[in-house]
Every structure is written in C-alpha cells, then in structure tokens.
Amino acid sequence: MQQDRIEALAEAIYDASLDPTGWPQAMALVRDSFETGAACLYSLDYARRRMRPIEVGDIAPRFRASFEASFYTDDNPSARSPALHRPGIVRTDQRLDDYFRDAGVLQRSRYYHEWLQPQDFAHSMGVTPLAGDGIVFNLSLLRSAAVGPFRAEEVRRFERLQPHLRRALRTAQRLETLTVEGGATAAALDRLSQGVIFVSGRGRVLHCNAVAEALLRWGSGLALRGGRLTAIDPAAQQGLAQLLRRAQELTSDGASDGPRS
Numbered sequence: 001m002q003q004d005r006i007e008a009l010a011e012a013i014y015d016a017s018l019d020p021t022g023w024p025q026a027m028a029l030v031r032d033s034f035e036t037g038a039a040c041l042y043s044l045d046y047a048r049r050r051m052r053p054i055e056v057g058d059i060a061p062r063f064r065a066s067f068e069a070s071f072y073t074d075d076n077p078s079a080r081s082p083a084l085h086r087p088g089i090v091r092t093d094q095r096l097d098d099y100f101r102d103a104g105v106l107q108r109s110r111y112y113h114e115w116l117q118p119q120d121f122a123h124s125m126g127v128t129p130l131a132g133d134g135i136v137f138n139l140s141l142l143r144s145a146a147v148g149p150f151r152a153e154e155v156r157r158f159e160r161l162q163p164h165l166r167r168a169l170r171t172a173q174r175l176e177t178l179t180v181e182g183g184a185t186a187a188a189l190d191r192l193s194q195g196v197i198f199v200s201g202r203g204r205v206l207h208c209n210a211v212a213e214a215l216l217r218w219g220s221g222l223a224l225r226g227g228r229l230t231a232i233d234p235a236a237q238q239g240l241a242q243l244l245r246r247a248q249e250l251t252s253d254g255a256s257d258g259p260r261s
Contacts, residue, residue: 005033006157010164011206014198017168018207023055030161031058034154036141037121043137046072046079054137063119070115077105085136087166090159091126092150116142125150125158129166137169171198199229199244 012029016022023041031039038058042051049072056064072079081099084091097103106112106124116122122145130137139162141150150158189196195212199205204227208216216224222240223230231237 006160006164009033009161011204013161013164013168014171014206017172018198020172024057027055027057030139030141034125034141034143034150034158035147036143037119037147038140038142040140040142041138042140043135045135047134058142060119063115067115070111073110075109076111077102077109078111085128085131085138087128087131088162089128090155090162091124092155093123094149120144123147123149125155127158127162127165129162130169139165197229205229 009026009029012022012026016026027039027041031037038056040056040059041054042056043054044051049068051067051071053064059067070076077096077100078091081091081096083089084095084099093106096106106116116124119142121142123143124140126138126140128136128138141158143150189207189209190211192209192211195209195215197205197208197212205224216222219232221232221236223232229240231240
C-alpha cells in the first residue's frame with residue numbers, strides 16, 4: 001500500500017516536471033499523503049535573500065509576501081544550518097534541535113513567531129532535493145500542533161520520495177532551458193528530431209514527444225501496452241527489460257521508479 005502511494009506521488013511529480021501546471025495537483029497529493037496543512041515547493045537564494053515559489057498555493061498571499069523578511073533573520077536556525085540543506089537530508093524539528101543541541105531552538109525564533117505560528121504551523125519536515133550555483137530547492141511540509149510531530153515512518157516515506165523529486169526538478173530545469181530557447185515545454189520536445197520517451201524504472205510511460213508517439217503508432221519495434229513500454233519482439237523485450245534495470249542500477253540514489261529517457 002505504501003509503495004503504491006509513493007508511486008502515485010512520484011508519477012504526479014514527474015508529470016508536473018513536464019507540465020508545470022501540474023505542480024498544484026502534485027503538491028496537493030503530497031499534502032494529503034502526509035496529513036499536512038501545507039506542502040510547499042520553492043527555491044532559496046541565500047546570497048540575494050530571495051525566495052522563488054514553484055508551488056506554494058497552501059500559503060495565504062500576505063504570508064507569501066512576508067516570507068523573506070521573516071525567514072532571512074539572524075535568529076532563524078533554518079537559515080543557519082547548511083549541513084541540513086545538503087541534497088537528500090531530511091529535516092525535522094527534532095533534527096534541527098539535535099543539530100544545534102538546543103531543544104526548541106526554532107520555536108524561539110522570529111521566523112516562528114511572525115510566520116509559522118500565525119498560520120498554525122508548529123511542526124515541519126523538509127528536504128533539499130537539488131542545490132547548485134548558490135540556489136537550493138526545498139520541499140517543506142508544515143502541520144499544526146494538533147496533528148503532532150512527523151513520525152519515524154513518515155520520515156522514511158519522505159526519504160523515499162525525495163530522489164523522485166530531485167530527478168523531476170532536473171528534468172524541469174532541462175526542459176526550461178528548451179522553453180527559454182523558444183516555445184512551450186511540450187512544443188520544445190516535439191521540435192526534437194529524435195523520439196523521446198520518459199519511462200519509470202518499471203517501464204510505465206510518463207510522457208513521449210511527437211516523434212516517439214509516431215513510432216509507437218507505427219509499431220516500429222516498440223509498443224505501448226497497458227501504459228507500459230514494451231518491445232514487439234519477445235527477444236527484444238528481454239533486452240529492453242535489461243536496459244531499464246541497468247539504468248535503474250546506475251542511478252546514484254537507487255530509487256525504484258524514476259524516469260528514464
């Protein structure tokens with residue numbers, strides 16, 4: 001059951017990486033899966049003291065506007081813990097306390113009193129799936145005191161989700177480069193002369209461009225069956241399965257259902 005939930009979340013995240021209008025739905029699924037009041041995806045530029053929202057629809061406009069002034073303060077431990085903002089490290093209230101060896105360090109900060117507490121956010125869990133060039137991308141889950149701290153099982157499940165998010169953000173960055181060069185994301189992919197198919201580690205097709213769609217329709221060696229990429233020739237199917245397994249083994253994070261292309 002938990003594996004199915006992670007796969008559903010991962011699929012929504014990969015869809016959003018190809019079509020940014022899908023981020024609200026993806027974050028809504030994350031929010032509901034972890035029983036949070038807010039699931040926020042955004043980037044931070046510490047040098048310029050800026051926040052760029054990707055999807056923060058759970059936050060009221062006035063708090064979006066005041067975030068930078070409350071977050072980038074000298075007493076905010078969340079802004080003074082670079083070791084916890086390395087890619088792949090899951091942050092929780094307890095881990096922040098342990099890092100500073102100071103119980104309740106966040107609850108005494110201006111950020112907590114001005115920004116978190118007025119929204120009834122008492123507990124948080126976050127991760128930095130991607131960082132580079134002075135920019136960190138964060139996914140933060142915020143919940144009320146009534147719901148309680150994030151449990152160990154939730155932390156483990158969150159850890160399994162973040163490699164998918166890292167891959168999705170990398171895909172989004174690459175496609176954004178194509179988009180800047182001209183045209184929407186889907187159109188940019190369709191301009192490629194090669195067929196591009198994004199598939200999960202288990203062969204589920206997540207997206208394909210126009211050339212790839214034509215190849216699948218023509219039955220040129222590959223076919224789409226039950227939503228999965230398969231080879232028409234049984235012998236070739238074995239080779240395709242081996243390629244997918246090999247691609248999965250080569251990923252540094254070892255997540256079970258990331259996209260391949």
